[in-house]
Amino acid sequence: MRRGLAAAVVVAALTISATACSGGSSGSDTSGPVTITWWDTSDATNEAGTYKGLVADFEKANPAIKVEYVGVPFGDAQTKFQTAAGSKGAPDVLRADVGWTSGFAKAGFLAPLDGPAAAAESAKFKPNLIEQAKYEGKLYGVPQVTDTLALMYNKELFATAGITTAPANWDELKAGLTTVKEKTGVDGFAFNPQSYYAMPFLYGEGTDMVDAERKQITLNSPAAVKGIDTLNSVLAAPGIRKLDTTSNAYANIMDAFNNGKVASIIQGPWENANVFKGAAFKDKNNLGIAALPAGSAGQGAPLGGHNLVAYAGSDAKHQEASQKFIAFMTSAPSQVKAALANGTLPTRDDAYSAEVTANAGIAGYSKLLAGGKPRQALPEYSSLYTPFETQLIKIVSNQEGTEAGLDKAAAEAKKLLPEFSTQ
Structure with missing residues (x-):
């Protein structure tokens, strides 16, 4: 699914009715x-x-x-x-x-x-x-x-570093990165800076991009700021793979993980078949799959x-x-x-x-x-990933502060949801 989230904004077309359209063939003959x-x-x-x-x-x-x-x-x-x-x-x-x-x-x-x-x-x-x-x-x-998303990890590399259980929270992950790098020479974790992969950091602080029931944009809420600050702290930890913001980031990260050059990533099951083709996972039992580390409000991953x-x-x-x-x-x-x-x-x-x-x-x-x-029952929800991702890349690349970047993302979200309030 997530080889790159579609960046299209569908809102502009939501007033178009397809009920008057007819498909490639016309008529109602069912024979x-x-x-x-x-x-x-x-x-x-x-x-x-x-x-x-x-x-x-x-x-x-x-x-x-x-x-x-x-x-x-x-x-x-x-x-x-x-x-x-x-x-x-x-x-x-x-x-x-x-x-x-x-x-x-x-x-x-x-x-x-x-x-x-x-x-x-x-x-x-x-x-x-x-x-x-x-x-x-x-x-x-x-x-x-x-x-859903999970922490995919290389069991052999974790074991060499003395890590016997998957990290329960982001602080444990950060501590493990240093150990993996010291013991194996391999980067402990790589992050794909797409908005979908950042959602667990929002969920971990008990928030989302929007609260549909209350008609409120929450991308720049204090909880969201805390979540992205947590992400930034992970990205600054010793032992993490250098952040890749190129158009080939996804493929580069997967190649590194599949071939044992990085010990853990956030990923979904759509990559299972590809991972098992990698040199590091010829023995399929070497693949660890665990719930993502938790934030201060708990663990969360998109369905x-x-x-x-x-x-x-x-x-x-x-x-x-x-x-x-x-x-x-x-x-x-x-x-x-x-x-x-x-x-x-x-x-x-x-x-x-x-x-x-x-x-x-x-x-x-x-x-x-x-x-x-689950995704919130909001037709515009998937379109919110685009303004979030635009600012996320600037934030994690140190081109924009967390609060300022999320404020800009929320302002763009407001254009998609003019009836919603902002923080």
Whole structure:
């Protein structure tokens, strides 16, 4: 999911109604063959092959339906779908980040999925994930994969440094960095300066970017300032890897971790398959997965993932085919197949078979899901990551003070949420 959060701002399009749009085909005839288009935003290298295989399985089981598979880079998909939906050219089905679902639903881009065709087995899904796929009480997505952030660490390097348990708080992590560097010569921790990876520092102080219920922007609250100050203290600790703010930061950090050049990172299960290809994790048991260190108010990590959503502008024939496809792709057998091949976490309890939970990566992350913090039910929520990240990079690069930077981020958030108050 998080190979780079989409930076698009969807608010400008939220007044556009897609209910008047029609998809690639017109008419309501439900007889005869139909071709639907699916935009898949999964990783082209490590995940897409599995989903292409599932498309073939679906077409074999449903010979009257063909699926045009289109791989769309995750970082481009939010803006691309928004543009396509506004100009009557959107795909019938989209693999959407959970943070996009409510915004697209508010804009009228998505068809409700409450009926039996797509969501007949919704009771078998994890309840918090179903709630995260709703907007104003209606279901607009069916969860395909889920995730949360954790501390990924190299057990061998930690053991060499005499660290036998994962750090419980950020002070313990900072102390461990020095020891790892001294004992192994390897950097103890690397941080990816994207806003999503900074969210645990806000949650750890009991706050978020916004309080939707109170209609208040909290990006510059005292708690948020404390959280980012804590992050800065970690980044200043001896033994940390030099901060990378280049466009290749994500790939550079993952390469360093996978090859044993850094001992720990904040990461999600979408990287499981890639990590196990690394030289440092040929023995999969060397990968440690633990809850993130806590702040003064406790531990917190975002609950993420992807929903399959259907375009509201498609005609009746395509709507029906799309719902069948969504049901198939989110079924227990399909989720098991994806989990075994890609190392991703299923969204329904009956997909956690013994074979799936034998995967070290899945077993480690699945234990942390219950503590994941769901996105707030605010259509503009995912757009808030952009102003936060712009200022975060300046703050952690010592180009801006924490309070001043977060004040600027809050001011930009206010433009997205003019009815909200600020601190």
